[in-house]
Amino acid sequence: xxxxxxxxxxxxxxxxxxxxxxxxxxxxxxxxxxxxxxxxxxxxxxxxxxxxxxxxxxxxxxxxxxxxxxxxxxxxxxxxxxxxxxxxxxxxxxxxxxxxxxxxxxxxxxxxxxxxxxxxxxxxxxxxxxxxxxxxxxxxxxxxxxxxxxxxxxxxxxxxxxxxxxxxxxxxxxxxxxxxxxxxxxxxxxxxxxxxxxxxxxxxxxxxxxxxxxxxxxxxxxxxxxxxxxxxxxxxxxxxxxxxxxxxxxxxxxxxxxxxxxxxxxxxxxxxxxxxxxxxxxxxxxxxxxxxxxxxxxxxxxxxxxxxxxxxxxxxxxxxxxxxxxxxxxxxxxxxxxxxxxx
Amino acid sequence: xxxxxxxxxxxxxxxxxxxxxxxxxxxxxxxxxxxxxxxxxxxxxxxxxxxxxxxxxxxxxxxxxxxxxxxxxxxxxxxxxxxxxxxxxxxxxxxxxxxxxxxxxxxxxxxxxxxxxxxxxxxxxxxxxxxxxxxxxxxxxxxxxxxxxxxxxxxxxxxxxxxxxxxxxxxxxxxxxxxxxxxxxxxxxxxxxxxxxxxxxxxxxxxxxxxxxxxxxxxxxxxxxxxxxxxxxxxxxxxxxxxxxxxxxxxxxxxxxxxxxxxxxxxxxxxxxxxxxxxxxxxxxxxxxxxxxxxxxxxxxxxxxxxxxxxxxxxxxxxxxxxxxxxxxxxxxxxxxxxxxxxxxxxxxxxxxxxxxxxxxxxxxxxxxxxxxxxxxxxxxxxxxxxxxxxxxxxxxxxxxxxxxxxxxxxxxxxxxxxxxxxxxxxxxxxxxxxxxxxxxxxxxxxxxxxxxxxxxxxxxxxxxxxxxxxxxxxxxxxxxxxxxx
Numbered sequence: 001x002x003x004x005x006x007x008x009x010x011x012x013x014x015x016x017x018x019x020x021x022x023x024x025x026x027x028x029x030x031x032x033x034x035x036x037x038x039x040x041x042x043x044x045x046x047x048x049x050x051x052x053x054x055x056x057x058x059x060x061x062x063x064x065x066x067x068x069x070x071x072x073x074x075x076x077x078x079x080x081x082x083x084x085x086x087x088x089x090x091x092x093x094x095x096x097x098x099x100x101x102x103x104x105x106x107x108x109x110x111x112x113x114x115x116x117x118x119x120x121x122x123x124x125x126x127x128x129x130x131x132x133x134x135x136x137x138x139x140x141x142x143x144x145x146x147x148x149x150x151x152x153x154x155x156x157x158x159x160x161x162x163x164x165x166x167x168x169x170x171x172x173x174x175x176x177x178x179x180x181x182x183x184x185x186x187x188x189x190x191x192x193x194x195x196x197x198x199x200x201x202x203x204x205x206x207x208x209x210x211x212x213x214x215x216x217x218x219x220x221x222x223x224x225x226x227x228x229x230x231x232x233x234x235x236x237x238x239x240x241x242x243x244x245x246x247x248x249x250x251x252x253x254x255x256x257x258x259x260x261x262x263x264x265x266x267x268x269x270x271x272x273x274x275x276x277x278x279x280x281x282x283x284x285x286x287x288x289x290x291x292x293x294x295x296x297x298x299x300x301x302x303x304x305x306x307x308x309x310x311x312x313x314x315x316x317x318x319x320x321x322x323x324x325x326x327x328x329x330x331x332x333x334x335x336x337x338x339x340x341x342x343x
Numbered sequence: 344x345x346x347x348x349x350x351x352x353x354x355x356x357x358x359x360x361x362x363x364x365x366x367x368x369x370x371x372x373x374x375x376x377x378x379x380x381x382x383x384x385x386x387x388x389x390x391x392x393x394x395x396x397x398x399x400x401x402x403x404x405x406x407x408x409x410x411x412x413x414x415x416x417x418x419x420x421x422x423x424x425x426x427x428x429x430x431x432x433x434x435x436x437x438x439x440x441x442x443x444x445x446x447x448x449x450x451x452x453x454x455x456x457x458x459x460x461x462x463x464x465x466x467x468x469x470x471x472x473x474x475x476x477x478x479x480x481x482x483x484x485x486x487x488x489x490x491x492x493x494x495x496x497x498x499x500x501x502x503x504x505x506x507x508x509x510x511x512x513x514x515x516x517x518x519x520x521x522x523x524x525x526x527x528x529x530x531x532x533x534x535x536x537x538x539x540x541x542x543x544x545x546x547x548x549x550x551x552x553x554x555x556x557x558x559x560x561x562x563x564x565x566x567x568x569x570x571x572x573x574x575x576x577x578x579x580x581x582x583x584x585x586x587x588x589x590x591x592x593x594x595x596x597x598x599x600x601x602x603x604x605x606x607x608x609x610x611x612x613x614x615x616x617x618x619x620x621x622x623x624x625x626x627x628x629x630x631x632x633x634x635x636x637x638x639x640x641x642x643x644x645x646x647x648x649x650x651x652x653x654x655x656x657x658x659x660x661x662x663x664x665x666x667x668x669x670x671x672x673x674x675x676x677x678x679x680x681x682x683x684x685x686x687x688x689x690x691x692x693x694x695x696x697x698x699x700x701x702x703x704x705x706x707x708x709x710x711x712x713x714x715x716x717x718x719x720x721x722x723x724x725x726x727x728x729x730x731x732x733x734x735x736x737x738x739x740x741x742x743x744x745x746x747x748x749x750x751x752x753x754x755x756x757x758x759x760x761x762x763x764x765x766x767x768x769x770x771x772x773x774x775x776x777x778x779x780x781x782x783x784x785x786x787x788x789x790x791x792x793x794x795x796x797x798x799x800x801x802x803x804x805x806x807x808x809x810x811x812x813x814x815x816x817x818x819x820x821x822x823x824x825x826x827x828x829x
Contacts, residue, residue, distance in 0.1 A: 045432075048432075048434060048440070059647070059651055059652055059653055060653060063651070075649050076647075076651060077391065077646045077647040077648070077649055078391075078646070078647035078652075079394065079644040079645070079646055079647075080644055080645045080646075097644075099394070099646060143434050143435045143436060143438075144434070144435050145432050145433065145434045145435075145440065146414075146432055146433035146434075147432075148430045148431075148432050153782070153783070156774045156775060156777065156783060157774070157783060159774060160770055160771050160773075160774035160775075160783070163770050163774070164766075164767050164770050164771075167766055167770060168763055168766060168767065171762065171763055171766055172763070175759050175762075175763075217782060218708060218709065220782065220783065221708070221709040221712055221782060221783075221786050224771060224783065224786060224787075225712060225713075225716055225786075227767065228716065228764045228767050228768075228790065229716065229719075231760075231763050231764065231767065232720065232723075232760040232761075232763065232764050233760075235756065235759050235760040235763055236723075236727065236756045236760050239755055239756035239759060239760070240756070242755075243752070243755070263734070264730075266730050266733075267723070267726050267727050267730045270672075270676065270726045270730070271719070271722065271723040271726050273672065274669045274672060274673075274719060274722050274723075274726075275719050277665055277668040277669050277672065278662065278665030278666065278668070278669065278715060278718075278719070279665070280665075281661045281662070281664040281665030281668060282658055282661040282662060282665060284661070285657060285660060285661035285664060286654070286657050286658035286660075286661035286662070287650065287651065287653060287654020287655060287656070287657040287658045287661075288651075288654055289650045289651050289654040290650060290654060290658055290708060293708075297712070
């Protein structure tokens, strides 16, 4: 039988091997750039450019032009005037009009020249008002814009995560009230949850430093998903422990735990496989703009399953045996007494 | 088996309604006083929408702080309308870019954004009902005070008869002169700043008339004046004026005056000839306050999806491939129970989709992610049950008892894990709402809805389907247990 509970130190070590480099990356990134992960224009704001082309260009061409110019963080949206309103329609563009948002760059003029090359997007179309008064052009078409995700939203997500930790802890203690030391189950589920948040953020931070992966508004959603899934996974395993404890009363605690993990492992694998099917499908066939989001989600979900089986459950055993520093010293003493008595 | 037949009927009825609502050309529900379109609303990131470019009106003074306040206010108003996941962004030069999902809300949002939202309760104690039409342009002491406060140093104030309201008719922009009372402005009793909350409600005997409920803030600006006025003017009128336009001037009922005199009045109702959208706009304006500066609309466009059309099309196709893979996995791995699970999963998807259209839930990428995660949980519920069933079969139980035991034993873990995630959704929804973080809210709504529906489909529906299958081909199943995935 595979010894989940007994090999716990190895599992904690594996987690540490992922989390510690992540933490170092986050600290380094905070010192370098002022935030633990590399932030996209959703959080930092950037430059907004509104351009019209004489030729009718399509979205892919615009994206390709920005990419080849060397921008990595951009949002491209087509604009079409709405006819029924009070705004004068004398400046109707002939080709197509686009709103581009991208990171702050001092090469705006180069970009304009680059885009207008005949083999790329072709010439800009300028409205009559600009031809009459050239000073209007820059004010109309290029300007800096604020973040679309305000600091409030980020703060809401952080506060919500902390509130989740407290309330879910309370719920688990309530749901497991008939099990001895119900508080430990709640605490271990929450520790596993923070483990997953740190793994996800740490890996994102490393990817940011190495490959300039940027965190956009969707990252908040990814983190919140990880939070939800992580707790769910832990509860499923704990539920089996709750059922097995009275059933195998004479058995050692770590044996009951081991049995419970083995009994639920089919479910854990099957569920994880299903989540992976959907993610991989989107990674392979989905659009580029959400690929990073899905990749991060995948990392988070895998971490969630790992942490519930290989962290939350072994932590329970470690706690029972008094191996956790500063908590439950009595248990450790008792355990050692039992050992000496047995020998 | 009786109970399952009843459930089967209920499930089929729910499925039929849901499929009808999911039809792409559903005509909407227009019976029994309900008047509702049933159609899919997609977010800005997936479908695009409209973009309104606002600029501080010429001649107004603004700095970074006022613009930030104005942007925040605009965002709250837009969110207050139930327009989810709008993007509000400040642009240099006193501009605010507002991007709104969908097309339906355009006209509504347009109205809501452009008015500064100065609401006044005005002394109409000497006006006979019916003499001034609703929509008339009214000059008040508050408007004069504000106009004079923003005058440049040394400039003479405008005479009262020079005040105008901007034209409501966009085609024919003629400014309308403001009405005066004996050459003087009407007296403002209280402004919207004295209110702490407002909401659109249905009023009237049939509950079909839209109105706006409000609560005054205890000790708020001029609230005592307001209460005094109501107490001393029973059976006389009080006018409600928004951005200089008369909304209505209801007569103060004697019992309201009595409760004001007794100090027990904490709010009231603004009635008028409102549509639902108008009532919601007014409530949002009252709740989130007036804009610090007037804004002009300088451009109005439709805008493409922020994630890019190409990317959205591909991702939807990829998502469908993913879900089909999951269905195939369930069929191959769990065989006959897999059929029940796949049917339940299709039911789950259809019910969700119908509700997305009915409520309506704005489908943005975060919202769809929430839905996909809930699909994951729905599948997980069935996996928990079937794994349990296999365990019981391996332990040598009969098929019928194993099926029962599978559902019963798996129930506690499905219940507890779902409840914990539902709690998480409630917290996320609450925080999203409090901080105006609508992507967080969208995610929480679809995930939470999915989990509640899942408690029904994964357990009740799968069980009913499985029992029906057992009823039909039970004997073959008992002989060939490999059909149960063992």
